[in-house]
Amino acid sequence: MRVEIFTHKNCTECNLLLEYLDQKGLLGKVQIIDTELYPFLALERGVISTPSVFIDGKLVYAGTVDFQEFEKILQGEKIVKKINKDELVDKLMYGIVDSFAATAWLYVNLDFDSFMAQKDFVMAVTGLVFSEDAEEQYNYLRNLMIKNGLEYVKKWEDKMLRNISSNFVREIYWLYGSKLSLEQIKAKYPLEVFAHWLMVRGGSTGRVGLRIHPLTEKDTMERISKAYMYMINNYDQLWEKVEKEQKSLKSIEVERKAIL
Structure with missing residues (x-):
């Protein structure tokens, strides 16, 4: 194995x-x-x-x-799961909000057909990879998401906004190493720059998977503006969380190097 x-x-x-x-x-x-x-x-x-x-x-x-x-x-044990159809959407959405790339791409593009084509990812996060009727369940879930995807995004929107905002603040931490004031954030990263960042970060590497939406595209910019304002309104709390997380990871890395 x-x-x-x-x-x-x-x-x-x-x-x-x-x-x-x-x-x-x-x-x-x-x-x-x-x-x-x-x-x-x-x-x-x-x-x-x-x-x-x-x-x-x-x-x-x-x-x-x-x-x-x-x-x-x-240890060699075979895992077989019985997945309840009623749990599939929540399992999928949890997997999405646990991934910044998935959250950013889906939030910006709202293309459920293309997203559900990422079959390996869908099967893994839902546990269907261990199910004996995986194909039937996957097809059921794909059709459900294509039909009602907007409804589920709305239900999970707060978690998606938190994911996007946390990752933006985390990258600010990596870039500057110290906290910028909210005024500096607004000056260096106005909505248009944030929108470009979100589209590019959700678009993988280079132009693979990248979709650039015009800043005049009203519906898309309304969604991105909501994410931007969420980040602005929760900036201090997000920074504190990111700083604590990053210091903890640094400590783990130092300890691991000391052991090696």
Whole structure:
């Protein structure tokens, strides 16, 4: 069994997963692939969020990993799940809001047909990858999202806005290393710049998956403006959360290097 885990050093879930596997003596059973060092390999494999776990080339977890379940798999146990149809949408939307790339792209473009074509990701985040009637359930979910996607985005909008805003503030932290005032944010990153950032960040690398919407496109800009104002109104709280998270990750990295 070949097990690959695509990770990123600034991914909290990745660090927790690796720590868990290390404590269980299972780290030697997996291959760790750093998406920062091997970005094109990650793109080639369709990695949308980290950690992404592949078993014999098949994506089984994306973004969120059930540690105990994964431990059983590494110990040779076969996992079979019975997925309730009523839970599928919530499982999918949770997987989406757990991934910045998925959230940004879907929030801006609202193209549910194209998004649901990312079948490997959908199967992984819903758990359908372990289901015996996966194809039937996937087709049911795809049709449901194409028909009622706008309704589900509206229901999960607050979590999507928080994801987008948190990631914007996180990148400000990485760029400047210290907190900018709200006035500096507004001056350096007015709505138009934020809109460009969101479209590009949701569009993967280069022009692969990138859709640029004109700033005159009313409906799109209204959605982006809502995300922008959410970020502005929650800036202090978001900064505090990001700073705490990043300092914790730095501490973990230092401890790991000291052990090695």
